[in-house]
Amino acid sequence: MTAHFLGVEVACDGPDASRRCPESAAISPSLNSVTATEVRADGRTDGWSRRRRDGRLVDLCPNCKPAP
Numbered sequence: 001m002t003a004h005f006l007g008v009e010v011a012c013d014g015p016d017a018s019r020r021c022p023e024s025a026a027i028s029p030s031l032n033s034v035t036a037t038e039v040r041a042d043g044r045t046d047g048w049s050r051r052r053r054d055g056r057l058v059d060l061c062p063n064c065k066p067a068p
């Protein structure tokens with residue numbers, strides 16, 4: 001029997017609400033990451049961040065992350 005994982009894709013929400021990510025970036029999860037939480041943990045090691053925008057959480061790739 002073959003195990004099959006659907007996986008989770010976490011994509012970048014872009015630099016602001018009206019612009020899409022220029023790279024159409026998505027986190028590439030490690031082999032063991034299945035849930036969105038685990039995939040986001042992989043992203044953090046690559047420089048991704050989560051922040052709140054207009055009352056919801058967005059995921060930002062390293063290119064779209066606002067300067068500190």
Ligand SMILES: [Zn+2]
Binds near residue numbers: 012022025061063
């Ligand atoms: Zn981006």
